[in-house]
Amino acid sequence: MAMAADVPKDSFRLSMLIYDTRYRSYTIQIVVLVLFALAVAWLLNNTVQNLEARGKQFNFAFLWQRAGYDIGQQLVPYTNDSTHFRALLVGLMNTLVVAFFGCILATILGVLIGVLRLSKNWLVSRLMTVYVEMFRNVPLLLWILLSYVLLSETTPAPNAFRITDEMAAAGEAPAASMILWDSLAITNRGTNIPSPLFERGLGSADLGFMTLNLTFLALVLVIAASVFVNRRILVSARATQEDTGVRPVTWWKSLLVLFAPTIALLIAMGFHLEVPELRGFNFQGGILVAHSFTALLLALTLYTAAFIAEIVRAGIQAISRGQSEAAFALGLRPGRTMNLIILPQALRVIIPPLISQFLNLTKNTSLGIAVSYLDLRGTLGGITLNQTGRELECMLLMMLIYLSISLIISAVMNMYNSSVQLKAR
Amino acid sequence: MKKSVFFGTLAATTLVSGLAMAGTLDDVKARGELICGSNTGLTGFGAPDASGTWAGFDVDLCRAVAAAVLGDATKVKFVPTTGETRFTALQSGEVDLLVRNSTWTFSRDSELALDFVAVNYYDGQGFMVKKDLGVSSAKELDGATVCIQTGTTTELNLADFFKQNNINYQPVTVADDSEAQRQYLAGACDTYTTDASGLAASRATMPDADNHVILPEIISKEPLGPVVRHGDSAWGDVVRWTYYALLVAEEKGVTSANVSEVATSTADEEVKRLLGISGDMGAKIGLDNEAFKNAIAAVGNYGEIFSRNIGEGTSINLARGLNALWTQGGLQYAPPFR
Incomplete structure (x- = not known):
């Protein structure tokens, strides 16, 4: 009681904002907040001033104008009469399709390599080490360029598939031929695969948008x-x-x-396949999978798989040896031990870093510009940006879209992650 | 208080930089160097030679402007730009002037806030194919794979042309001329399309130039010319009249070789004004009175620039055609120096 009475009831002084631990954290936070707000204000002000100085406006009306350019690979119908927004959608779909297949293939390959790297077979584990070190230590852009050049330089031109009248008379075969029972043609432009067709399809419904x-x-x-x-x-x-x-x-x-x-x-x-056939300059009919797509997918898969392999290896090694010894003691074979005991537990360690790899892969699709793959970066951030001169709008929109894709992938993977975590019962 | 000081400084800074942006001519003089946006490498128009010195038809116009403004044609820094980056480089002030086979269009003039001050080459879009493809007209290109440079007017013309003729194509979008050449030579596309002059320049650098033909169709108008930022008329005038000085010089027979001799002997009043012997033409646009004389002495007149870089006899081998002087039946016509 006496002690409490001794505490001096001193009034608030300005210096207490720095020297008194009760207030210091508030002071720091407020200062940081003000500095941050000033930085944002400066950026915004700078942007507005510069836009004014160039006589430029900031609006997104250009998205509804006619695009006027053509896109090679389109998963949604598009012609050069469509709007820039439609071109954006085409680009977005092209981004997503590479990201989707890339994530799946990289995961399969990565898990396989990660497990094999722990193999007791010296040769196999060393080969996998070489693979991992080679792919993750060379920039992805180089892998994309390399796969593209390999695909386009080692494959025959569509012309090589042609049989001229003289050749037919002489009984000669063309320099190149289609594979898989004449259903698949690989040229130096792309892979022509058969497309599914329906004689009595159900048609389509127009939903307006x-x-x-x-x-x-x-x-x-x-x-x-x-x-x-x-x-x-x-x-x-x-x-x-x-x-x-x-x-x-x-x-x-x-x-x-x-x-x-x-x-x-x-x-x-009435399902049947339409097989591509050589007419004019190129194979017509079927679906053309351009080499830019294949090269991008291949390089992204191989590159990201190397990282995923390391994550998987780390996950497996994080499981105590006792687990596999217990499994062996119960008479489980090594394969089943891996599938039933080790991997399910390792998933808890594997999933969180795996999310980052999926995000990396998705964002890395924008490197497709190097091989003229028209993804979101190529349409919205490339041709649309150039033809309309709306740099700021296009860049902001593109950042927003990539951010949204990443956050969605993150959310989905986090849901999956919480489902594989240890559950307290 | 602090905030108002901050914003005050900010406003002052932007104002100063805004003023600085407005006077490109003063900037260039103060810097003692012209920064010119150029092609990444198109032989004959703008490319560094074996010793790293930039040379070409467009490059010479940059040099002429440098000679007029600074009195020295070597005081130019060339910044290579692609079809995608060129206008941003100009708008952001990274370059003072863009001379890079750029087509004058309505939307570039208005929406992109650029000023095309002259047309130094009247061009049109063409197609190049390999001879053994057996194609003699662009209309036979149904189903072909076409290499096309992105960020260009040719990209849009291509789409229009194929649509108008009711034929299809598969575009392969490339960033610049060298990439287009690589793809075209590797057979990744059947035809390469760009300005006809660009095709001729590309073909000249190919090892088997004779195996490639440029198809007769010219599918568009491509007036190529020097570009400056919108809203800086003083600088625009300097570039425009330097270019016209080169044209008038050809019209009057003034060359880089005889310019000093003509200056002393001429009786032609327009030539006198052009070379700064009478009147003060140069001073009126903020230059030396001998500015145009310097430009002509440094790079020669329009005809000399043309024949040295891209004319008949060079590897590019382009005829004057539309780019002949108006007196020879072409379109190159300079307003009077008066």
Whole structure:
């Protein structure tokens, strides 16, 4: 009591803002906040001043003007009469398709290499070490250029597939021929693959802002339903096994449920393949997968797989040896030990850094500009930006879109991450 | 208080930089060097030679401006720009002047806030193909793969041309001329399209130039010329009249070789005004009275520049065509020096 009375009740002095620990943190925070606000204000002010000095406006109306240029690879319908916004969408789809396949392939390859790098086989593990060190220590841009040059320089020109009348008379074969029962042609421009066609397709529905391909939608729905039914079958089989100890035979049911409806639907809609054939300068019909796409996908996959392999290796090594020893003691074979015991536990360590790799891969697709792959950077940030002269708008929009894609990938992967974490029961 | 000081300084800084932006001519004089936006490398128009010295048709115009403003044609720094970066480089003040096979169009003049001050080459877009492709007209190019430089007017013309003729093509978008050449020579595209002059220049550097033909169709008008920032008329005038001085010099037979002799002997009043012997033409646009004389002495007249870099007899081998003087039936016409 006496002690408390002794504490001097001194008034607030300005110096206490720095020397008194009660106020110091507030002082620092406020100063930092003011500095930050000033920096932002300066940037904005500078931008406005400079735009004014150049007599430029800031608005996004140009997105609704006619684009006027053509894009080689389009996953949504587009002509040069479409708007710049449509071109943006085409570019965005091109970005997403590379990112999507890239993430899947890089994960598969990365896990495989990561596991093999821990193999007891000296040669295999050393080869994997060489792979990892080679790919992750050379800049990605060089890998993209290398794969592109290799693809376009080592493959024959479309002309080499041609049979002229003289050659036919002399019974000579053309210099190059299509592979896989004459369905696939690899030229120095791209890979021509057969395209699926439907004689009795379901047409498409116009939703105003986009058209929906009903044939495609029907296929997706049927496959999703098959997968769902198959899952029910497996769940009931497991229930039976747990009740009676005998697992019922399900493989033929699964096969039937998974494939029969899809095949029936395909036949009903008159499915057939349109094989590309050489007409004029190029192969016509079928789908042209340009080498810029293949090269970008290949390089991104190989490069990112090297990083993922290291993440997987780290994840596996983080699991204590006791786990695999216990599994061996129970008589599990090494393969099953890996699949059932080690990898599920390692996932907890693997997923968070894997998210960064997916984000890296997605953002790295913008390097496709080096091989003229018209992704978001190529359309919105390249041709649209140039033809309209709207640098600021295009760049901001592009940053916003990449940010959104990354945040979405992050969110999805974080959801998956929380589902594989240890659950307290 | 602090904030108002800050913004005061900020406003003052931007004002000063704004003023500095407005007077490119004073900037160049103060710097003692002209910064000229050039091609990344198009033989005959703008490319560094074996010793690293920039040479070419467009480069010579930069040198003429440097000679007129600074009295020394070597005081030029060349900044290579691609089709994508050129206008941004000019707008941001990275270069004072852009002479880089750039087409004068409405939207570039208005939306991009640029000023095209003259047309130093009247061009049109053409197609180049390999001879063994057996194509004799651009209209036979249905289904062809076309190499096209991005950020150019040719990109848009190409789309229009194929649409008008109801034929299809597959575009391969490239960043600059050398990349286009590589793709075209490797066979990644059937045809390469750009300004006809650019095609001739590209072909001249190919090892097998005779195996390539430029198709007869010219599908667009491409008036190429020097570009300055919009809103700096004084600087625009300097570039424009330096260019016209070169044209008038050709018209009057003044060359780099005879310019000093003509200066002493001429009786032609316009030539006298041009060379700064009478009147004060140079001083009126903020230059030396002998500015145009210096320019002509340094690089020669328009005809000399043309024949030295791209004319008949050079590897590019372009005829004067539309670029002949108006007195010879061409389009090159300078307003009077009066």
